[in-house]
Structure formats: C-alpha cells, structure tokens
Amino acid sequence: MVTTEAIGEGLTFEKVWAALMENREQMKATDKRVGELTNRFGEMVEYMVVPNLVAKFRELGFEFEQTNRGMEIKSVKHNIFTEVDAFLENGDKVMVVEIKNKPKIGDIDDHIERMEKLRRVADLRNDKRKYLGAIAGVVFGDSEKTYALKKGFYVIEPSGDTFTILQPAGQAREW
Numbered sequence: 560m561v562t563t564e565a566i567g568e569g570l571t572f573e574k575v576w577a578a579l580m581e582n583r584e585q586m587k588a589t590d591k592r593v594g595e596l597t598n599r600f601g602e603m604v605e606y607m608v609v610p611n612l613v614a615k616f617r618e619l620g621f622e623f624e625q626t627n628r629g630m631e632i633k634s635v636k637h638n639i640f641t642e643v644d645a646f647l648e649n650g651d652k653v654m655v656v657e658i659k660n661k662p663k664i665g666d667i668d669d670h671i672e673r674m675e676k677l678r679r680v681a682d683l684r685n686d687k688r689k690y691l692g693a694i695a696g697v698v699f700g701d702s703e704k705t706y707a708l709k710k711g712f713y714v715i716e717p718s719g720d721t722f723t724i725l726q727p728a729g730q731a732r733e734w
Contacts, residue, residue, distance in 0.1 A: 608658055608695050608715065608722065609645045615715075615724050616647065616654060623647035623654065634680055641676045644695075653677075653690045656715070662696040667707050670694060678734040690734040693724070 613623050627646040633639065645656035655677060657670045674692050681690065694707045695715035704725070707714050711732025714725040 609656075611721065612645060612647060612654075612656065612715075615722065619713075619724060619726065621647075621652065621654065622649055623652075624649045632677060632680055634683060637679070637683060639676050639680055641673045643673070643677070648688070651688050653681075653688050654693060654713075655690060656693045656695055658695040660696065661698040661700075662694050662703050662707070664703060664706055667694060667703065667710060667712065670712065671710060674732075674734045691731050692734070695722070 609626065609628050613626055616623060625648050627648075628644065630643040630646050632641050632643060643655055644658040645654075647654040647656070655670075655674060657666065657673070659666050670692055674690060677690055681688065691713070692711070693713035693715055696703075697717060699714065699716050704714050704716070708725060708728045711727045711730070713727060713731065715722055716725070
C-alpha cells in the first residue's frame with residue numbers, strides 16, 4: 560500500500576487531480592492560440608500569393624479578368640457547400656486555387672472533391688467554362704508535389720522573393 564509519505568507530504572489524490580485539470584485547461588488554451596496563429600499565418604500566405612496570381616498565370620498563357628478571394632459556394636437545394644481560397648476567372652476558364660501552409664495528400668484529395676462540387680454548381684447554372692485547379696503551398700513535400708501534378712493540378716510554390724507555378728504532368732485536368 561502506498562502512503563502519503565511515499566508520494567509526498569501533504570499530497571492527496573484531490574490535489575493531484577486538481578493540478579492535472581489545471582494543466583489540461585492550460586493545454587487547451589495553448590492549442591487554441593497555436594490554432595489561431597496557424598490560421599493567421601495561412602491568411603498571410605493568401606494575402607501574399609493571391610495578388611500576384613494573375614500575373615504569374617499570364618506567364619503561362621492565361622488571361623484572367625477577375626479574382627476573388629475567400630469565396631463560399633453553396634447550393635442549399637442541391638446540398639453543395641464548399642469554400643475557395645482564390646477564384647480566378649475569365650469568359651472561358653476558371654482557376655480554383657487552394658492555399659495551404661504545408662499541403663498534404665488529403666488536402667489534394669479534398670481539392671479534387673471541391674473541384675467536382677464546383678463543376679456540379681457550374682452545371683446547375685449552365686456555366687460551360689472549363690474549371691482548372693491549383694494548389695499553393697509554402698512548404699511542399701516531394702511526394703505531395705508529385706501527387707498534385709499527377710492529379711492534373713498546377714503547383715504554386717515559393718521561389719526566392721516570389722513564387723513559381725509548375726504545370727501538371729501531361730495536360731491539366733479540367734472539370
């Protein structure tokens with residue numbers, strides 16, 4: 560049997576439990592602050608990338624006339640809901656850009672799903688434009704970059720003071 564003398568003088572289960580609960584609350588607060596910081600960092604990346612996207616895509620032969628940031632797309636009637644970080648458009652094409660700090664394979668799969676939803680919404684609105692996708696990331700792993708390119712996405716990554724856009728392997732996927 561363990562006695563209080565073996566654990567520490569004056570130490571009780573209640574005191575240990577209270578200390579653990581206090582530590583738990585502090586950890587929750589820290590997690591919340593880290594999450595807020597990560598979100599702010601993501602917003603900063605969006606503000607740095609989006610204004611230069613039109614010029615960078617122009618170098619690849621695209622002429623986008625309008626840019627929107629932080630769009631929500633929804634069709635309640637058809638149960639379609641999604642968000643878009645950057646939406647570049649002209650009369651015949653739309654480029655949908657997902658921006659992540661460090662894209663993962665799951666983020667790329669999510670963007671494919673997002674593109675399919677956007678195509679359904681476009682079809683419902685009789686929008687015949689071709690939809691193309693891009694993934695922007697501050698830090699891209701080689702496997703994630705390769706995966707995104709193979710899935711037909713443009714990859715946007717830092718390069719010195721600016722960023723570069725890598726074209727998909729083969730032809731860009733159109734939705």
